[in-house]
Amino acid sequence: MHSGIQERDGGVARFYRSDPATNAAVSTEITGYAASTLAYLHARTGNQEYLDAAVSAARYLTRQAWDSAASTFPFEPGSDRAYFFDIGIIVRGLLSVWRATGEEEFRERAQEAALSLAFDFLGEGFFHPVIALPDKHPLPEEPRWSRKPGCYQLKSALAWRELGDPHAKQMFDAAVGFALANHEQFLQEESDREKLMDRLHAYCYFLEALLFTSEREHLKWGIRRVAQLLQEIGPVFERSDVNAQLLRVRLIAHHLGAVPMDETAAREEASRTASFQALDAADPRIRGGFWFGRKGARMLPFSNPVSTAFCVQALALWQDHQAGRWSFELPQLI
Numbered sequence: 001m002h003s004g005i006q007e008r009d010g011g012v013a014r015f016y017r018s019d020p021a022t023n024a025a026v027s028t029e030i031t032g033y034a035a036s037t038l039a040y041l042h043a044r045t046g047n048q049e050y051l052d053a054a055v056s057a058a059r060y061l062t063r064q065a066w067d068s069a070a071s072t073f074p075f076e077p078g079s080d081r082a083y084f085f086d087i088g089i090i091v092r093g094l095l096s097v098w099r100a101t102g103e104e105e106f107r108e109r110a111q112e113a114a115l116s117l118a119f120d121f122l123g124e125g126f127f128h129p130v131i132a133l134p135d136k137h138p139l140p141e142e143p144r145w146s147r148k149p150g151c152y153q154l155k156s157a158l159a160w161r162e163l164g165d166p167h168a169k170q171m172f173d174a175a176v177g178f179a180l181a182n183h184e185q186f187l188q189e190e191s192d193r194e195k196l197m198d199r200l201h202a203y204c205y206f207l208e209a210l211l212f213t214s215e216r217e218h219l220k221w222g223i224r225r226v227a228q229l230l231q232e233i234g235p236v237f238e239r240s241d242v243n244a245q246l247l248r249v250r251l252i253a254h255h256l257g258a259v260p261m262d263e264t265a266a267r268e269e270a271s272r273t274a275s276f277q278a279l280d281a282a283d284p285r286i287r288g289g290f291w292f293g294r295k296g297a298r299m300l301p302f303s304n305p306v307s308t309a310f311c312v313q314a315l316a317l318w319q320d321h322q323a324g325r326w327s328f329e330l331p332q333l334i
Contacts, residue, residue, distance in 0.1 A: 001049060003285045005305050006034065010053075010060030011077075015292065016285055016303040028065045028073050029086035030305055031057050035093030036334045037309040039100045043332065044316065051100060058097040061090055062109040070134050072116035080133050084121045085146070087113050088156025095162050099331070114159050118171055126178055127153055145190075145202050151183035155205035161212060162331055176213055179206055183218065187225065194237045197293075200226055204245035211252050212330055220259045223249060227265055239293040240276035241307045243269050244314035248333070251317045255326050270318045273311050278303065309334045 004023065006012045011026035012034040038054035041047070067074050072082050073090050091110045098106035120136050121127045126149040128138035141148045157175035160168035183206055190196045204226060210219045226246050230238075247269040254261035276294070281287040285303070290311040292302035313334050320326050 001053060003287075003289060003303070005285075005289075005303075006053060006057065009064065010056035010058075011064070012057060012305055015305065016289075018283070018286060018301040018303060021285070025076055027076055027086075028061065029075075029083070029089050031061055031065065032086070032090035032093035033306050033309055033334060035061070036089075036096040037305075037312070039093075039096040040313065040332050040334060042100060054097045055101060055103070058094055058103075058106050061094060062105055065090075066109060066113075067133065070136070071112060072120060072133070072136075073113055074133055081139065082116075082120070082131050082133055083146070084117060084127050084129050084153055085156045087117050088153075088159040091117070091159035092162060095159075096331070110159070111163065114163055114168060117156070117159060118168075123149070127157075127175065129153070145186070145199055149178075150202070151179040151186050151206040152202035153205075154179040154209035158209055158212060176209075176215070179209070180215065180218060183222070187229070193233050196229065197233045197237050197239055197242065200229055200233075200242045201239055201245065204242060204249065207249045208245065208333060211249065211256065211258070211333070216258050219249075219253055223253070223259060234272075235296070237293065237295050238272070239307075240273060240290050241292075241304075241310045243273040243276075244307070244310040247273060247314040248310070248317060251314075251321050252328065252330070252333070255321070255328065266318065266321075270315060273314055276307070276311065 003016065005016055007026060012031040013023035013025065014027040014030050015024050017024065035054050035057040038050045038057065042050035042054060065073055065077055073087050075081050075083055075086060091113045094106040094110040098110065120131055129147055129149055130139045131137065132139055145152065154175055157172050161172040187199060187203055190199050207219060207222045230242055230246065247266060250261060250266050253259040276290045278286045278289055278291065289303040290308040291299050292304040292307050293300050317328060
């Protein structure tokens with residue numbers, strides 16, 4: 001709330017870099033995540049400050065970030081491309097703030113953006129990850145996971161499910177089928193161990209979305225595989241968000257009755273997640289925030305708002321689980 005990661009116009013920077021002491025550029029995707037996070041924090045605490053900041057983020061998205069000529073959300077304001085994944089996250093953020101406030105502006109823009117997901121990115125049996133603006137032709141695939149179709153897109157497709165429209169729900173169901181067909185390959189096709197850690201982060205998006213389905217065996221397999229690879233790669237390169245995402249999936253799956261809880265593993269993941277927090281930092285721009293990751297014993301100099309969002313929610317849910325006061329609802333998943 002007081003780090004400066006959210007600009008005065010409501011947009012949220014991709015990260016704060018501690019070595020030159022500067023924010024990265026404002027990102028529409030990150031602002032969408034922030035909107036969801038702030039709405040969740042308001043629901044937990046009742047603190048009006050969180051809701052005011054959530055509304056500010058949502059208004060930035062609806063009034064400044066939206067490209068009315070292209071009827072979609074660009075990667076960044078003025079960018080010549082748009083990402084399938086980003087738009088789904090933005091839709092979910094807008095719907096979170098709409099549920100908290102009832103402001104129709106947010107729901108209406110979310111519906112428009114969901115139409116962009118359905119029509120602008122549709123391929124033959126898959127969804128293109130990136131399109132060019134303004135002509136909206138798909139950009140060529142690249143080796144990076146974010147520039148190829150993949151199971152990770154299922155989290156973004158949750159936008160269709162959360163609209164509450166039966167036709168949109170059919171689009172989500174189609175995305176589930178595509179994701180299930182290629183999710184194991186998504187991890188197998190990367191041989192570089194550090195890049196595989198990045199893919200674990202993306203694969204956890206897939207697991208998070210599976211929580212909204214009845215696919216229990218795939219969920220159980222995925223939890224076990226991510227935990228194994230996280231332990232193997234972590235001593236060399238470890239991301240805070242992978243720990244947090246895995247912990248959230250474990251906790252929610254357990255309380256849904258989908259996958260039994262491994263308490264020992266969850267406790268270790270909670271401890272690892274907490275170890276990334278700059279709890280006692282002198283600099284208010286990073287105090288309380290979570291670092292993106294570490295290589296060996298060296299913390300990387302990126303105080304990251306999405307890592308912070310995932311870690312905060314994971315640790316809050318872990319506390320609820322331990323205290324026996326679980327009240328989480330799936331649309332609250334950041």
